[in-house]
Amino acid sequence: MERRKKNRLAQVKESVKSNIVESLELPQDIFYGAVIVTALGRGQVLVENYKGIIEYTREKIRLQAKGCQVTVQGEQLVVEYYTHEEMKITGMIQGILYDA
Amino acid sequence: MLIDKLKYLQGYVRVRLYGYAPERFLNLCSNHDILIWNMEHVExxxxxxxxxxxxxxxxxILRxxxxxxxxxxxIGLPFVMRRYRKRKVFFAGVALCCGLIYGMSLFIWKIEVNGNLHETDSNIIKFLEGKQVYHGLLKSKIDCERIEEELRAGFEDIIWASVKLEGTMLIIDVQENLAANQQSAGREEEDGTASDLVADKDAVVYSILTRQGTPQVEKGVEVKKGDLLVEGKNPVMDDNGEVASYQYCVSDADILGVTEYDYNERFALWHEVKKFSGEESSAYGVRLFDKLGxxxxxxxxxxYDVVTDEHNLKIGDTFYLPLAFRKETYKEYRLEKEKYGEGEAKKLAEENLAEFCKELAEKGVQIIENNVMIVTDEKYCVASGTIKVIEPIGIRRATVMTDTGQEGQIEDESDGDSD
Structure with a gap:
């Protein structure tokens, strides 16, 4: 009973937040912490707003973001740099996948 | 690029990471704001x-x-410094070099003069030396505006000067007054009192157009040097047709006259020619400050002829150093006597004549007749004759004031009437 109440409260809270964000056209990356993936040509991907690295090999880089995981697949992938907020990946990019 | 340089200055290392949870290590690094770059997955x-x-x-984090x-x-400067930390003399040398370059940059090592046609570079530089502006002067002692003023005051034909410092070079741009010079001189005289125009050489008047003054000659009249052409006074007649007084003015007229120039040129057919033997010899030296070694x-x-090449050391475009390398090449020649052929001599004489005519034409003279004969004999080539030209004649001379004529004179007359 107690748990259901809490769940509902969370749902209401979420819907109010999304209503405000959408009606005021606020940036979603700040309010939802949504991940930003910028792909520049074939050779460069910039990932912002990620949480951490899960897996890193030459062929695959898996990153944890809020609500999903982002996988960059390719060949000879190199992390040019990464900080708390963003990561720049270079190499031959073959795909960007999102999984839950 | 700049970031790479900064990283190099601060120093960085390339490391290999292995163990139980490397991914966690990477995440912890980013959480602690430790920057990691150029990451690769190797084996x-x-x-x-x-x-x-x-x-x-x-x-x-490692633990x-x-x-x-x-x-x-x-990789980076701190590691390089550490490697060479025992080479004290090397660092002293680097510091000394930096110090020297800085010290040298405080002085003027080259003075460049642009835009001068009449005055030579060395003339201007010598003049500046007299005004305490010379090679090797402290840059802080240079007052560009003062130099500009002195240049304008010291050289009459320099009408504009700009002095600027660039690196260790003092750049002087000047503008000389060339054609306008004569005009302004003429105008200065016009500002003065009444004047006549007189012939400056023997001529036949070709045309005369008077704007001010009384013309004394007309077209076709032969005039001698010094003859009056236009008088700077206009007679004022009284009722009897007699001259009552004169109005003085600055006479102004365009007078063209036909004049003759004598042309005489003679040169020997035998002449000396420099024949370079091809033998060369070079001397090398160094110029430091003003000393030449x-x-x-x-x-x-x-x-022999001497050709001197001097190569000034400089850093960049404008930072000249007081050090120059000098190469003097001595080229040997022999003087040999050669004789012009008849055609050759004639050609040379014609070329000289054409040069003379060109010079005349540059003065604004129109050539109408050319009676020069070129004769070549055994020893000499002689070109002689006259060249008839149309040119402006007339120079200014102060008008002689006659007793009758001033305004005071008119008053005298009125006094006479009342008597």
Whole structure:
């Protein structure tokens, strides 16, 4: 009973937040912490707003973001740099996948 | 690019990471704001670059994630300095070099003069030396505006001067007054009192157009040097047709006259020609400040030309150093006597004549007749004759004031009437 109440409260809270964000056209990356993936040509991907690295090999880089995981697949992938907020990946990019 | 240079200055290392949870290590690094770049996955292990300061913060993270790092490469200035820390003389040399370059940059090592046509560079530089502006002067002692003023005051034909400092070079741009010079001189005279125009050479008047004054000659009249052409006074007649007084004015007229120029040129058919033997000998030297030091050098040429090349050392475009390398090349020649052929001599004489005519034409003279004969005999080639031209004649001369004529005179007359 107690748990259901809490769940509902969370749902209401979420819907109010999304209503405000959408009606005021606020940036979603700040309010939802949504991940930003910028792909520049074939050779460069910039990932912002990620949480951490899960897996890193030459062929695959898996990153944890809020609500999903982002996988960059390719060949000879190199992390040019990464900080708390963003990561720049270079190499031959073959795909960007999102999984839950 | 700039970031790369900064990283090099601060120093960084390339390390290999292995152990139990390398991914966790990487996440912890980003949470602790330790920058990692150029990360690669090599044989199941990670290789990346990390700053020296970052490495010092790694210890707790390494323990927490049970990983280890191996330093593969040390890159950057701090490591280079450490490697050469015992070479004190080398560092002293670097410091001395920097100091010297800085010291040298405080002085003027080259003065460049642009835009001068009449005055030579060395003339202007010599003038400036007299005004305490010379090679090797402290830059801080240079007052560009004062130099500009002195240049304008010291040279009459320099009407505009701009002085600027660039690196160790003092650049002087000047503008000389060329054609306008004569005009302004003429105008200065016009500002003065009444004047006549008189012939400056023997001529036949070709045309005369008077704007002010009384013309004394007309077209076709032969005039001698000094003859009056236009008088700077206009007679005022009284009722009897007699001259009552004169109005004085600055006479102004365009007078063209036909004049003759004598042309005489004679040159010997035998003449000396420089024949370079192809033998060359070079002497080398160094000029430091004003001192010139030449390496010992001997040559046994009796007649020779010297070609001097001086190469000034400079850093960049404008930072001249007081050091120059000098090369003097001695080129031997022999004087040989040669004789012009008849055609050759004639051609040369014609060329000289054409040059003379060209010079005349540049003065604004129109050539109408050319009676020059070129005769070549055994020894000499002679070109002689006259060239008839139309040119402006007339120079200014102060008008002679006659007793009758001033305004005072008119008053005298009125006094006479009342008597």
């Amino acid at each position: 199941g292990q990670y290789e990346f670059c990390i700053s020296v300061r970052g490495v010092r913060q790694l210890k707790p 927490k994630t049970r990983t280890k790092i191996v330093i593969l490469e040390r 030449m390496l010992p050098h001997t040559h046994k040429f009796s007649d």
